[in-house]
Amino acid sequence: MKPKIKSLIATVLSIPKADRISMNSEDVLDARNFIKSYWTNLTRFSPTEDASLISLPKPYLVPAYEESHSFDFNELYYWDSYFMIQGMLDKDHKELVMGILEDLISLYKRYRIIPNASRAYLTGRSQPPLLTSFIWDVYEAYDLDKEWLRENIEVAIDEYHTVWMGTKKPNERLVYRGLSRYYDINHLDDLAEAESGWDMSPRFNRRALNYLPIDLNSLLYKYESDFAKAAEVLGDDKATSSWRKAMALRSRTINELMWDKSGNFFYDYNYKKKSRNRTASLASFYPLWSGMVDEAQAKKLVKNLSHFEFKGGLSTTDSPPLNRFMPYSLPMQWAYPNGWAPLHFITVKGLQRYGYNEEASRIALKWIKTNLEWFNAHHVFLEKYNVVQPKEAPAAGLYPSQTGFGWTNAIFERFCQDFIDEQ
Numbered sequence: 483m484k485p486k487i488k489s490l491i492a493t494v495l496s497i498p499k500a501d502r503i504s505m506n507s508e509d510v511l512d513a514r515n516f517i518k519s520y521w522t523n524l525t526r527f528s529p530t531e532d533a534s535l536i537s538l539p540k541p542y543l544v545p546a547y548e549e550s551h552s553f554d555f556n557e558l559y560y561w562d563s564y565f566m567i568q569g570m571l572d573k574d575h576k577e578l579v580m581g582i583l584e585d586l587i588s589l590y591k592r593y594r595i596i597p598n599a600s601r602a603y604l605t606g607r608s609q610p611p612l613l614t615s616f617i618w619d620v621y622e623a624y625d626l627d628k629e630w631l632r633e634n635i636e637v638a639i640d641e642y643h644t645v646w647m648g649t650k651k652p653n654e655r656l657v658y659r660g661l662s663r664y665y666d667i668n669h670l671d672d673l674a675e676a677e678s679g680w681d682m683s684p685r686f687n688r689r690a691l692n693y694l695p696i697d698l699n700s701l702l703y704k705y706e707s708d709f710a711k712a713a714e715v716l717g718d719d720k721a722t723s724s725w726r727k728a729m730a731l732r733s734r735t736i737n738e739l740m741w742d743k744s745g746n747f748f749y750d751y752n753y754k755k756k757s758r759n760r761t762a763s764l765a766s767f768y769p770l771w772s773g774m775v776d777e778a779q780a781k782k783l784v785k786n787l788s789h790f791e792f793k794g795g796l797s798t799t800d801s802p803p804l805n806r807f808m809p810y811s812l813p814m815q816w817a818y819p820n821g822w823a824p825l826h827f828i829t830v831k832g833l834q835r836y837g838y839n840e841e842a843s844r845i846a847l848k849w850i851k852t853n854l855e856w857f858n859a860h861h862v863f864l865e866k867y868n869v870v871q872p873k874e875a876p877a878a879g880l881y882p883s884q885t886g887f888g889w890t891n892a893i894f895e896r897f898c899q900d901f902i903d904e905q
Contacts, residue, residue, distance in 0.1 A: 503847040510850065510898050513857045517569070517891040523547040524566075524888050525578070526556055528600070536600040539588055540581030546865065546884040557599040558585055560609035561679055562889055564616050565824045569892030569899075571623040580624070583616055587637050595645050595653070598677065606667035607677040611646055611701050613638045614708035628716060635712040642705050646698075658753035659735050661694045662702060672812075679824075680816035682879070684761045684803035685750050688812075692754040696740050700768035703732050707773060733774050746782035762800040763817075764790060764825040770832025780836040787829075787841060794852035794869035795821045796829060796845060815879030819870035821849070823893035830897070846897040853894045863890045 527541040535557060544555040545562045563586065567579045590596045596613065598604040617634045620626065647656045654669075655662040666673035675681050675690035678698070686693050710725035739751045742758065748766035749758035769775045770783060789800040798821065803814045816822070826849045833842035852872045857863055859873075865887040868876045876883065 503844070503851055505847065505850065505854075505902055507898075507902055510854060510902060513854055513863075514895060514898060516857070516861075517863070517895055520886060520891060521570075523886065526558075528556070534602045536589070536592075536597075536602060538585040538600060540584050541578060542582050542585050542600075543578075543888055545889070546887045548885050557601050557604075558582070558589075559599045560586065560596050561612055561824070564612040565827060565889035566892045567616070567619070568827060569895035571619060573624075576624055580620060583620055583634075586613065586616070587634065590637055590641055596641065606652070607665065607673060608645060609677060610679050610697065611641070611705060613641055614705050618708055618711075631712055632716055635709065638705065639709060642702070642709075646702055646705070658694060659739070660731060661699050661735055661739070661751075661753075663692075663694055663753075664690050664698060680765075680798075682812045682814050683763070683816035684799060684814055685759060685763055685765065685816075687759065689752075692752050693759065694739065694751040694753050695765065696736070696748045696750055697765035697768040699732065699736055699740075700772045700774055703729055703736070703769075703774045704772035706732065729774075736769070736774070741779075745786075746779075747786050748783075761803075762786070762789060764796060764798055764829055767825075767829040767832050770836060771828045772832075773835060775836075777836065780838075784833065784836075784838050784841060787845075791845065791848075792819070792869045793848070794867060794872035795849040796826055797821055797869050798825060813878050815866065815877055817877070819868045820866045820876045821852070821869035822866050823849075823887075823890045827893045827896070843901055846901045850894060850897050850901070853890065863887055863894065865890060 521543070524543045524545075524547055525541055526544055528535055528538055531537050538558060542558040543563065543566050544557065545559055546555055563582050567575075567582060570579055585600075586596050589600060593605050595605065595608050598607050598609050614635070617631070617638060621631050645653050645655065646662050648654060649656050652667045653665065655665045657663055664674045664677040666677055669691065671686070671688055671690045672682075675683065675686055675688075678686075678690065678695060685695070706725050706729045710722050710729065713721035713725060736748075740748045740758065742749055747762060748769060749760060749762070750765070751758055767783065770780060775783065787796075790796045797818045799817045801818055803817045826845065830842045830846050833839070833845070852867050852869060853863060855872065856867065862885040864876065865884040866876045868874045
């Protein structure tokens with residue numbers, strides 16, 4: 483028997499029977515058909531201004547829709563859009579996917595920021611920067627030409643310098659040793675935390691403006707990596723070299739400030755207090771997804787997966803936030819026991835990038851199973867799930883829990899493509 487086959491068998495046998503999940507295309511067929519038909523409910527087109535709703539040139543997707551629900555969406559969201567297109571990078575959805583990217587770029591050209599969402603009152607902050615990843619996904623999925631790549635990457639470079647490397651209002655994000663923070667033009671901590679997308683989370687202790695987040699700076703490393711790759715494709719050796727130097731500098735600084743050698747984990751860094759927040763979260767797996775760590779560091783990070791992995795998938799943090807037991811505190815929905823689709827996508831793809839395919843498959847199938855069992859019982863998909871007790875409702879957040887959720891639908895479909903169809 484070949485060594486590789488022996489190793490694979492040993493790995494499979496080492497997984498407890500309760501954790502082994504076997505599904506086929508028939509098991510997920512009804513759920514996938516539901517998702518396919520549901521996209522029309524999430525599609526909007528707003529070519530003209532409507533009160534606070536900003537006009538956009540192309541149709542787009544909103545995060546959620548539920549008939550008669552008092553909490554409604556009609557606006558495009560920045561990071562939601564990136565995760566929603568992950569389930570539709572095919573020829574049938576090409577026009578919609580490319581149109582959503584065009585909408586994001588049109589927002590940047592108009593406001594010199596991609597707002598949190600396409601509302602006039604949300605232009606004072608952005609959301610986690612995923613523009614370069616969106617551009618590369620579209621470029622590779624649809625085999626576009628170099629001139630298209632050049633035009634779109636130039637917009638992303640401008641966003642990088644103006645928004646994420648800005649040093650004064652309205653973009654005071656670059657604050658310490660070349661690293662950036664989340665921000666809001668009103669200079670309020672809770673609104674800066676909203677820019678992170680993790681509203682709310684124990685990561686920042688309600689002081690988001692004081693923190694250099696590991697996810698944000700990993701995303702900016704990914705920007706620099708994507709710029710270097712684009713420069714190489716476009717034949718600009720000088721720019722390629724410059725961006726690679728920026729990547730190396732950012733990586734060194736992140737490791738110095740955020741990497742805990744004793745725990746082998748990344749933590750958000752409070753640059754005011756010169757200390758790390760000891761809340762362990764899935765944000766620390768963004769360096770895997772961005773390709774920032776070496777093989778040895780990746781191995782150490784993967785060993786820490788056990789702190790987050792439960793029956794239903796990955797918990798956002800490794801333990802309940804302390805404020806859950808304090809009166810008058812804000813609900814922390816981006817925390818234990820909740821799991822979220824985008825964080826599963828980031829973590830799974832990061833694991834695959836470094837060759838941890840068994841771990842990636844196990845987690846993806848757990849997440850599919852959690853989504854599927856809730857769908858089979860309740861005929862809906864949720865924005866988040868209780869991964870510790872998957873049959874129980876997720877922990878509440880600041881706003882009502884949403885159903886029919888776009889990024890959940892999309893990542894479910896993407897994981898079905900990657901881990902069921904391809905097996």
